[in-house]
Amino acid sequence: MTPERLQELIAAGESLDVDFKGEERAPLSDDDLVEAVVCLANRSADTPAWLLIGLDDDGRVTGSRPRHESGRTDPVRLTPLMANRIRPSLTPRIEVVPCQGKEVIVVEVPAQFAPVGTTSGR
Secondary structure, three states, rough: OOOOHHHHHHHHOOHHHHHHHHOOOOOOOOHHHHHHHHHHHHHHHHHOEEEEOOOOOOOOOOOOOOOOOOOOOOOHHHHHHHHHHEOOOOOEEEEEEOOEEEEEEEEEEEEOOOOEEEEOOO
16 A cells, blocks of 8 residues: 555545544554454455544544554554454455554455454454
8 A cells, every 4th residue: 555545545535445443532442443344344345445544534644553562553463363353264454554644554355255253243
């Protein structure tokens, strides 16, 4: 994901294919992250969906919070979190992309052709 492509997704706004999750007030929990990916995976489409963490619903870039003890977000560590908590397992592509001087976590959710759920039953 290039910063230019990210700006295009932001400018187009939220849709069935793009979801913004802000973390300005509180961090997004692992459970909420997994549920958002499941919701996007279960939409009726044959193209990828995008979860953008670090954006308010109005498209304002607020930045994502660091998810790991290093003070950064390691996309390699987020991928197995989702693969292990979604059934049947799916593996999204995750990147941290700079945008307006802040970091946005970009989760590309591959199209699914069968329903998926969380391992907790959602």
